Amino acid sequence: MKPAPFAYLRPECLQDALEAYADHADDAKILAGGQSLIPLLSMRLAAPTMLIDINRLTELSYVHTDASGVRFGALTRHAQIEHDKRANRAQPLLRKALRSVAHPTIRNRGTTVGSIVHADAAAEMPAVLRLLEGSVTLRSHEGSREVGAEDLFVGPLETSLAAGEIATEIFMPALPAGAGVAFEEISRRRGDYALCGAAAIVQTDPGGAVTSVKTGYLSVSETPLVLDLSDAFDDGELSQTNLTGAGELASAAVQPETDIHATADYRRQLAGVLTKQVIEQAHNHASARTIGGSQ
Amino acid sequence: MSDPTTADTDGETMHHVRLSVNGATYDIEVPARRLLSDAVRQDIGLTGTHVGCEHGVCGACTVLVDGVPMRSCLMFAVSAEGQEVTTVEGLGDADGSLGAVQQAFKDCHGLQCGFCTPGFLTTITACLRDNPDPTREEASEMVAGNLCRCTGYQNIVSAVLRAAELQGAGCATKPEHAAQEAQA
Numbered sequence: 019m020k021p022a023p024f025a026y027l028r029p030e031c032l033q034d035a036l037e038a039y040a041d042h043a044d045d046a047k048i049l050a051g052g053q054s055l056i057p058l059l060s061m062r063l064a065a066p067t068m069l070i071d072i073n074r075l076t077e078l079s080y081v082h083t084d085a086s087g088v089r090f091g092a093l094t095r096h097a098q099i100e101h102d103k104r105a106n107r108a109q110p111l112l113r114k115a116l117r118s119v120a121h122p123t124i125r126n127r128g129t130t131v132g133s134i135v136h137a138d139a140a141a142e143m144p145a146v147l148r149l150l151e152g153s154v155t156l157r158s159h160e161g162s163r164e165v166g167a168e169d170l171f172v173g174p175l176e177t178s179l180a181a182g183e184i185a186t187e188i189f190m191p192a193l194p195a196g197a198g199v200a201f202e203e204i205s206r207r208r209g210d211y212a213l214c215g216a217a218a219i220v221q222t223d224p225g226g227a228v229t230s231v232k233t234g235y236l237s238v239s240e241t242p243l244v245l246d247l248s249d250a251f252d253d254g255e256l257s258q259t260n261l262t263g264a265g266e267l268a269s270a271a272v273q274p275e276t277d278i279h280a281t282a283d284y285r286r287q288l289a290g291v292l293t294k295q296v297i298e299q300a301h302n303h304a305s306a307r308t309i310g311g312s313q
Numbered sequence: 314m315s316d317p318t319t320a321d322t323d324g325e326t327m328h329h330v331r332l333s334v335n336g337a338t339y340d341i342e343v344p345a346r347r348l349l350s351d352a353v354r355q356d357i358g359l360t361g362t363h364v365g366c367e368h369g370v371c372g373a374c375t376v377l378v379d380g381v382p383m384r385s386c387l388m389f390a391v392s393a394e395g396q397e398v399t400t401v402e403g404l405g406d407a408d409g410s411l412g413a414v415q416q417a418f419k420d421c422h423g424l425q426c427g428f429c430t431p432g433f434l435t436t437i438t439a440c441l442r443d444n445p446d447p448t449r450e451e452a453s454e455m456v457a458g459n460l461c462r463c464t465g466y467q468n469i470v471s472a473v474l475r476a477a478e479l480q481g482a483g484c485a486t487k488p489e490h491a492a493q494e495a496q497a
């Protein structure tokens with residue numbers, strides 16, 4: 019058998035899961051969709067002595083949408099959010115980015131909360147959480163706390179979750195009126211982790227002038243990176259000059275590394291090109307929403 | 314807390330797992346680390362499910378869990394308890410003849426060595442349930458998560474369209490289109 023032996027618990031409710039995790043906080047791991055954890059176990063890159071399987075905690079399988087944004091639980095699969103119409107009307111960046119998370123078959127099992135707390139800087143949804151300034155609810159035997167995206171990601175595959183804490187819910191803010199979003203990535207094959215990916219949120223005022231531009235990146239830094247590029251558009255125009263300036267700022271700000279898939283220089287160039295693309299697309303999205311009055 | 318019945322052998326805890334596969338019930342004793350793919354092949358003896366990469370990339374091991382395609386190499390058998398698993402052996406018609414997707418693969422030469430085929434068949438079966446009348450583009454999207462090293466994807470995509478045609482949905486809207494694709 020590929021994984022090393024482990025003890026297995028499958029609680030039926032969150033309270034039981036929290037108690038079990040409190041008792042074994044140092045040696046247990048949470049098993050959500052398993053789409054990142056099981057490969058690590060099979061390659062023996064991880065060998066926890068206990069797994070706490072949360073797949074029976076159906077109370078954590080939901081997508082709730084209201085005017086403020088979208089909340090989903092630890093058992094909500096990527097595919098559930100991708101196909102939730104209300105959620106994507108409130109925050110269209112969810113589907114735009116989820117479509118690039120692995121393949122549909124992986125998205126049927128993997129959870130978005132699991133992906134975010136796995137904190138891979140090459141993953142889409144941690145970058146989306148950072149860009150949208152969302153938050154995560156952490157529960158432990160002792161209580162509950164809310165952590166903002168900027169405080170969640172502390173290093174490669176490392177978060178500020180304490181021992182014994184389960185991420186129970188993620189909140190993604192709704193897209194404000196006059197704003198637009200876009201997502202693009204370059205990967206070697208569809209469904210692979212991206213060589214570089216970028217998302218943008220562009221805010222316009224009722225007259226159509228650009229008031230704020232923020233971008234988020236994957237695969238070009240150790241933790242999900244967000245840049246505020248509003249200064250490049252200080253005349254409020256989405257001109258080619260301003261776009262070029264924004265692309266140059268982004269290329270200079272990312273910290274990519276060379277690996278077998280791409281050189282750092284190539285990723286840096288992609289970051290610049292993708293920055294221009296997503297800002298332009300997000301701006302078009304904002305204009306279309308303003309005219310169409312909807313998504 | 315649900316704690317499946319356990320027994321000790323060689324110091325490792327064994328779990329009694331009742332799996333429902335292709336409508337039949339199987340009671341097996343496995344350690345928690347037994348992958349669903351290995352349980353189906355070794356403990357149950359249904360070797361139609363193939364194991365290629367064992368880390369989620371190739372798609373050969375794809376089975377349906379409650380009708381939804383999932384990688385059986387990325388699930389533990391214990392976790393599948395209480396869910397209905399469908400493997401390639403469960404895709405045939407009740408009378409033992411080939412199911413529509415299987416027949417389409419035969420018609421369109423959608424396989425050579427056949428190693429990848431079980432994963433394609435399960436995936437396509439579920440996808441056609443959601444979208445019974447795909448375009449060629451959508452058909453190609455359906456199989457994008459499965460790797461084939463020898464047939465090439467043209468015939469596999471044609472087989473998706475042919476399967477849709479065999480299942481009846483394709484005929485009403487675009488009969489020539491699907492038939493041409495099948496010959497391509």
Ligand SMILES: Cc1cc2nc3c(=O)[nH]c(=O)nc-3n(C[C@H](O)[C@H](O)[C@H](O)COP(=O)(O)OP(=O)(O)OC[C@H]3O[C@@H](n4cnc5c(N)ncnc54)[C@H](O)[C@@H]3O)c2cc1C
Binds near residue numbers: 049130134136141209
């Ligand atoms: C072939 C393949 C391609 C992939 N491509 C991509 C891709 O392009 N982009 C991408 O983003 N992802 C990709 N993934 C990963 C996929 O998105 C995973 O589903 C996701 O990263 C992890 O979610 P999970 O529910 O499967 O978590 P698991 O694998 O179960 O867990 C991952 C880690 O998070 C911990 N954890 C999970 N849930 C919680 C929780 N609620 N509280 C505390 N800790 C928790 C676990 O203990 C573990 O350490 C790919 C996976 C495969 C197999």
Ligand code: FES
Binds near residue numbers: 363375386
């Ligand atoms: S064997 Fe499961 S995806 Fe390759």
Ligand code: FES
Binds near residue numbers: 428429460461464
């Ligand atoms: S038929 Fe040989 S790998 Fe696909």
